[in-house]
Amino acid sequence: MYIEMREINKTFDGFHASENVSFGVEKGHLAALLGPSGSGKTTILRMIAGLDVPDSGDILVEGKRMNDIPGSKRGIGFVFQNYALFRYMTVADNIAFGLEIQKRKKTEIKERVEELLELISMKDLGKRYPHQLSGGQRQRVAFARALAPDPHLLLLDEPFAAIDAKVRRELRSWLKEMIGRVGVTSIFVTHDQEEAMEVADTIIVTNQGRVEQIGTPEEICHHPATSFVQDFIDLPRYEALMMK
Ligand SMILES: Nc1ncnc2c1ncn2[C@@H]1O[C@H](COP(=O)(O)OP(=O)(O)OP(=O)(O)O)[C@@H](O)[C@H]1O
Ligand SMILES: [Mg+2]
Known part of the structure; x- marks a missing residue:
């Protein structure tokens, strides 16, 4: 197990x-x-x-x-019950959050965020804010944010x-x-x-x-x-x- x-x-x-x-x-x-x-x-x-x-x-x-x-x-990565994204951060910054906390290199963070945006099929939406997304898109971003630090x-x-x-x-x-x-x-x-x-x-x-x-x-x-x-x-x- x-x-x-x-x-x-x-x-x-x-x-x-x-x-x-x-x-x-x-x-x-x-x-x-x-x-x-x-x-x-x-x-x-x-x-x-x-x-x-x-x-x-x-x-x-x-x-x-x-x-x-x-x-x-x-x-561990956690997608919380009814947990909203950070409202004043773009999609890309939301995804980068856990990586920033780990103080990863800027270039590495940028690369990882691109990779995750691709994974969740939201490649061109990195600059948007949460209120500009559908509920489903928001949950995909929450998923990407949890996955970013490779849990x-x-x-x-x-x-x-x-x-x-x-x-x-x-x-x-x-x-x-x-x-x-x-x-x-x-x-x-x-x-x-x-x-x-x-x-x-x-x-x-x-x-x-x-x-x-x-x-x-x-x-x-x-x-x-x-x-x-x-x-x-x-x-x-x-x-x-x-x-x-
Ligand atoms: N911090 C807390 N203080 C007191 N009671 C709590 C606390 N957290 C949970 N409980 C109680 O423990 C029980 C289980 O709660 P829990 O949140 O784990 O249920 P759940 O299965 O996730 O329910 P839901 O499907 O509604 O989210 C509930 O009766 C709840 O009121
Ligand atoms: Mg619950």
């Missing part, structure tokens, strides 16, 4: 936001954390990113314990939540292709089962701070491990999706 969560517990004022959470993601894979609102998905991502500290349990990356390593040193692990928290259904569908196949092309291990949070089914190699179903089941989309749909998963997953919807 590339990243492993072992028996993670996290409470907020006695409330269990994560309870004995254990799962792993293999190198280069895209895993989805799927579960209803409040089931603890964002909490898990924040602990992996070092923005929150677990009360107990281990976070391992390639077998190395990460708990005490500061977030900025973990080599080992990419975390995406409901990156398409604010985007309408049609564009959202296009964006998720785009995202899957991009992640495959870049080869970065990724964890994607969603409460939309169709989104999870379509993008993920592995789905981790969360409920009330616990992991209910881990499996491929097929396993989750056809062999639900708990009554919660059975109720939460809409099998006809999955089958219709597979017919497409």
Whole structure:
């Protein structure tokens, strides 16, 4: 496993936001954390990113314990839930942000930004400001910004939540292709089962701070491990999706 969560517990004022959470993601894979609102998905991502500290349990990356390593040193890219771009920075400056912090050379930054603009098919839009972009374009820039410093692990928290259904569908196949092309291990949070089914190699179903089941989309749909998963997953919807 590339990243492993072992028996993670996290409470907020006695409330269990994560309870004995254990799962792993293999190198280069895209895993989805799927579960209803409040089931603890964002909490898990924040602990992996070092923005929150677990009360107990281990976070391992390639077998190395990460708990005490500061977030900025973990080599993680994060696309936040409802996270806007920096409004007063151009697209190019937004993408360059993480590289500027690392004090990379100007020429190197320029080159990397060009490369990423190309990757997200926005080559000529580097000088625009966020308000001059569509919602889908903004999320593509957020993705490029997270990828710029070459993270080992990419975390995406409901990156398409604010985007309408049609564009959202296009964006998720785009995202899957991009992640495959870049080869970065990724964890994607969603409460939309169709989104999870379509993008993920592995789905981790969360409920009330616990992991209910881990499996491929097929396993989750056809062999639900708990009554919660059975109720939460809409099998006809999955089958219709597979017919497409
Ligand atoms: N900083 C905090 N202080 C107190 N409670 C918190 C804090 N962060 C999260 N929680 C609680 O922990 C639970 C899990 O929250 P979390 O944000 O991880 O859920 P989620 O699955 O990401 O939900 P959503 O789909 O709505 O984003 C919720 O009940 C939430 O209110
Ligand atoms: Mg959340």
